Amino acid sequence: MKLPVGKAERPGGTAAENKAAGQARTIDGRRRLKDLMEQFMKAVFLVCGLVAVGFVLVISLYLIISGIPAIHQVGFFEFFFSSDWDPANKSGNPSYGILPMILTSIYGTAGAMVIGVPIGFLMAVFLSKIANRKVAAVIREVVDLLAGIPSVVYGLVGMMVLVPGIRVLFGLPAGDSLLAAVIVLAVMILPSIISVSETALDAVPREYEEASLALGATELETYFRVSAPAAKSGIAAAVVLGVGRAIGEAMAILMVAGNVANMPGLLKSVKFLTTAIAGEMSYAGGLHRQALFSIGLVLFLFIMLINAVLNMFLKKNDKEGG
């Protein structure tokens, strides 16, 4: 009895061994497959991660490649310092000076800041420190909604309300003007100014304010002389963010600014860097089109500069927070 069993066991044993070996082999194979899959997925994710870098490279490269020729052809000095922008000159003598647009963009942005920053900052103080919680929550919702409204809607309201208003108020033949654009921009940057400065004010340690109150300062003195200075880099970030928004906005101000390349004046019809591109891109050709890409390049450089400043403030903020 024993022998046959043993005999029977032995082949069985080898079969089991074989099976185990086979299993080991498939496990090995599976593991290899799994490793391969791991490597593959890692590569896929790496590629996804590099897409953003790729986009930035493509944007910079294409703007430089298509922006430089026109500057070269027109001449650096004339392009940047001539106040004549007349690419569609009838007598065949076009001129490409973008100084009016650079100045308009700077003035327009500065104007929007002068109006928007104080109001936005005071509103942030109101929401963060003074308003009761329910009122603040409701206003915050509405301000968020304000941020979500498309820019063309602001442009439309500006066209229908501000432009006629300015025309009547100042007795002008047309109300399309830098002033209208400045007001539209000021309204458009309010949400970001309010929310970023509010976050900064909220982050001020409660102890600072309590100490100030305990020393006999009034609430308002505390908010403006203790809380605001403590939150200053966050508020600065809000301002820079607003500058970025304002200088990059195109469609809303295209609808209210009048789009004539005058040197900037508050009640004059003006053309911004952005509105030059948005307004003329659809029909421009040849050197004119290339010049629009050069304007794009100038705008890009402005934005990169602003971003660098913004990052500086945000980094500083992080450090203070940590």
Add this chain to the structure above:
Amino acid sequence: MEQQSKSITRGLSHRRRAYDITMRALVYASAAVICVLLAFLMGYILLRGIPHLSWEFLSSEESVIKGIEGILPALINTLYVVIATLIIVLPLGVGSAIYLTEYATNRRLVSLIEFATETLAGMPSIIFALVGVIVFCEFMGLGISLLAGAFSLVMMTLPTIIRTTQESLKTVPQSYREGSLALGSGKWHMVRTVVLPSSVDGIVTGCILAVGRIVGESAVLMFTAGMGMRLAKYGDTFGKFFKSLFDSSGATLTVALYNYAKERADFEPAFAVAVVLLIIAFLINIAAKLAGGRLKKR
């Protein structure tokens, strides 16, 4: 609070009391200005737009001969662009966020990618329009089409998706990952079965925010997706459907609004479109709050 602060101001010098009162007045004045402004904006748009809004306006294609005004093409184009953009940007953005939080080991590479993302986030839309025109419409030969528009919007919405996904990936507890790895799963398996499912609400929030940006965008789409107000010819088969996406061009809601207001000076339909946009913005805000609230609860 009010009572208390009044009693405090009583004992103050004139200068300090004046300061207190002025500042308080300024704060309340700006709050009032902003509230009035908001109420005016909403009220004005609704008042001028709603009378023109009708089922016919929303559901028909405009026809000069029949005298019909309609924004159906704009609605469909908007939907098209939103879907096409999300299909492309979602895998890219989520993958990028996964790389940054789960895989990346090289600090320099991470900060490079983050710098690129921030740069994209701060870029004005008119730049995306320019680059979209050269790269997608001309260089890649897509012409002025909804697809070219969608590609350009991918560049614009990528940072939004990356940022929100990253935020939610960071809230997944480290112990989940360790548990999964300790049970013998590989990294990809862990990401697929543990990390991604628990960060779905962040991804959803990102999508909602991206939809908001896409619906509100006008400059990019005006130049890359066209300004036509006609309904594209959509084929009946799947293949033709996609072909029409490649070929057709047309105005989305925002571009249609611009068309009505600036090119035709036809303001009543423009305000009606503005109301539609306002409603969409409102819905997106609510959706984002809900999704974000769920995220925060965790």
